Each structure stands twice: as structure tokens, then as C-alpha cells.
Amino acid sequence: MKFVRSLLAITLLAAPLSLFAQHTHQARAAHSHNAAGETHAHTAPHGGIVRTAGKYHVELVLAGSQMTVYLLDGNEQTLATKGLTGTAMVLQGGKTASVPLAPYGDNQLRGALPAGATPTTAIITLRRGGETISARFDKLASTSAKAKATSYICPMQCEGSASSKPGACPKCGMALVKKA
Template identity: 75%
Template sequence: MKFSQLLLAAALLAAPLSLSAQHGHGQGHNAAGETHAHTAPHGGIVRTAGKYHVELVLKDGQMTAYLLDGKEQVLANKGLTGTAMVLQGGKTTNVTLAPYGDDQLRATIPAGATPTTAILTLRRGSETINARFDKLASTSAKAKAVGYVCPMGCKGSESTKPGKCPTCGMDLVKKA
């Protein structure tokens, strides 16, 4: 890693990410880099990133990212690339987020300690979309508490509470 990249990594990890302030959907939104006020479609953590939202799901050694529009609708991953700078156990690791399915970017989380911070950089055409996720160690316990799934087994239907499957619309059922 070049010295300039190390400086950038240190600055991003030390300071809050200031991408955009608030934008209205008729409800109060938190500033970029803070927990989003809306429910995450896939049970992860959502951050505001300019005109987009980014959802991060950590589960079973995988980091999955979804790019969402202003109404939290999942966008296709065609032409979307990404990287994640992951801080875990005092070490920073860079991972490449590869397209998975039609709407996800995925990476295997480096073995070892649970990630505490992840900074995602997504590229869509000429756009760069950044999102910072802090306190991941405390949120990964919530991810293990998934109690509802789609009876059709749709990917990304896992939730901590009852609701509808974001893929097929069926009612989620309690996990056995």
C-alpha cells in the first residue's frame, strides 16, 4: 500500500465521513454515516450516501452490500464495482466486493476478529458512492438474531421481525 493510501485510510478511519447532510422523504433522516431511520430491506445496516443508500449485511463470514435508491429499493448490480476497507482487531484490510446475483456485491470477511468498521467505496459508471459503517461488532450480534425468513427461501429475506419478503412479497415465517 502506498503512503498516500495509508494516509487516506487513516483519515477515513479517524474522522466521520461527511458525504451529504440530510435529504427528505417526509421523515427525519440522520446525516450520512449514521444509522438510517428506515428499516433495512435485508436486515443489515443502512447508511445514506448522497442520493443513494447503502445496506451492509455481515453474515456467515460474508460481507454483502446492496445499493439502494432514495426510496430504499434495491438497484441492480450491473456495472457496479466496489471495495471495502475493513478494520478488525486493530488491522485494516482491503477487500474487493464482487457482483453476486443480480443485486448484491459480496466479499469474504478476512478470518479473525469481527470487523468493527467498514468503509465501502462503490463505483457506478462515473459515480463514486462512499458509506462508513461503525460499531459493527455490536451489530453482528443482532445479525445472528434473525428470526424470520421467506417460506420460499428467497435470498435476502432474513429479518429480525415479521414482515414481507422483499423478493416475492410473501409473509415471513418464524425460523425453526
């Protein structure tokens, strides 16, 4: 009984960590490491940042003043945006702004970031029917700089192949290709 209570206490303490674990990934690159609170590795199908959000995953892609959000299922497959609405609370330069996210195509939501510095934090809230899906993305300024620095990757998506300059994959030897 004491063991069961200890296990329950550990589970309850660890649960909030899984809600706020953050990952930065290369496009379609699977990583073997897990962030705190995660029980599995993630892929980033669109080259963004993937966060766990209950039974879903949310991927955030920042490009200039454009914010693109994808809702992914438990297998990191992109879900359709039909019936999906969303907003992003963005912290930028010490100020908070609300960014409405509108459907764009069949599988993404887009919003225009306020003019100025790169956002440092974004809280994405999506609604589908009566369901609310939320994910928090921290340290976005440093994540964007790191993503820009890594512009070449192995076409076989080998782990550890990302590079800031052309060359050969250290695992399979194939020529690195420029990320799209």
C-alpha cells in the first residue's frame, strides 16, 4: 500500500511536466531523447517546435511575422482544421498580444505576429467542438536562432546530421541537403 501511494505521488508530481515539455526538431527528424515528463520522442513534420497537449501534439512554426500552427494526433500525423479555431497569446518585448489563428488550407492555422522583436513565449489555445487544446512554447527567440543556424540535413534524416554548412552525413555518408 505504501508503494502504491508513493507511485501515485510520483505520477501526480510528474504529470504537469508532460503538459509543458518542449521540443525543437528538424523537419521529420526523430530524436531518441525525451524531454522532462515525456514518455516518447517526437517528430516535427513541418520543421517547427512540437509540444504535447493531452492526447494531441501541437506544432508551432515561426517564419518572419507569420505564425503557423498544426494540430497533430498521437502519432504526429497532421489533422484537418475543419471545425478548429484558435488564438495565441504571445509575449514579445515585455508586452502580451493576442493573435487570432485562422484556418489556412486543410491542415493549418495561421496568424500574423505583431510588428517588432521575435516572440519569446506563445501559448496556443485551440478549440474543436467542446474540446480545448492548449500548449505553451517558451524560449522562442533562442529556438528561432538555432533553427536558422541549422540549414543542412541528411536526406535519410539520420540523427545528428544537422549542420550549418554543406557536407556529408556523419552516420550514412550521404551529402547533406539544404532544408526547405
